[in-house]
Amino acid sequence: MQQLTDHELVQGVLEGSPTHQAALYQQYSVPMFRVLLRFARDRAEAEDMLQDGFVRVFRDLKQFRGDGALGGWIRRIMVNTALSQLRKQRDFIRDTSDFSPFENMFRTEEDFAANMDAETLLTYLQKLPPGYRAVFNLYAIEGFSHEEIANQLGISIGTSKSQLYKAREYLKRILDKSFIT
Secondary structure, eight states: OOOOOHHHHHHHHHTTOHHHHHHHHHHHHHHHHHHHHHHSSSHHHHHHHHHHHHHHHHHHGGGOOSSSOHHHHHHHHHHHHHHHHHHTSTTSOOOOOOOGGGTTHHHHOOOTTTTSOHHHHHHHHTTSOHHHHHHHIIIIISOOOHHHHHHHHTOOHHHHHHHHHHHHHHHHHHHHHHHHO
8 A cells, every 4th residue: 555645544544444544553653653762761661652642643633633744743642642651650750940050051061962873862861760851852852942841741940951951961971881881
């Protein structure tokens, strides 16, 4: 079967076609799994997130208006699914309302991940505590602002900034150790 357009996929799924459902899953499962791997602690957790995400995609597909790309809409659902699962974890993020010690470090800090391949970065990201991992992904990879992250996760802007700083410091320590050994 040739690759269907987003419109054809959506129409077929909404009409209940198992072929279109399978095609939509096949077309988007791998790229979405890659997104979820960045939020998950391991492959098994990412697989759970993927399954839950696609349940939401198929359930809510009638809400897709077609204003943007279907892949972008699905990605947003997958990220929200990952965040929802992470929020259920105990001690996901500890609130830090005073972020002033971290304020200036964001402007001058070098982007340590710029020269790293995706697989290596993923390996290191999965070693982060869940809160650090979520904020780092939302800010550095998904492009969310600290205000958006705070709203998404139900935390203060200061906590978002401090979690990002701590995530970067944690990653730097992991990198330093890996180059020493």
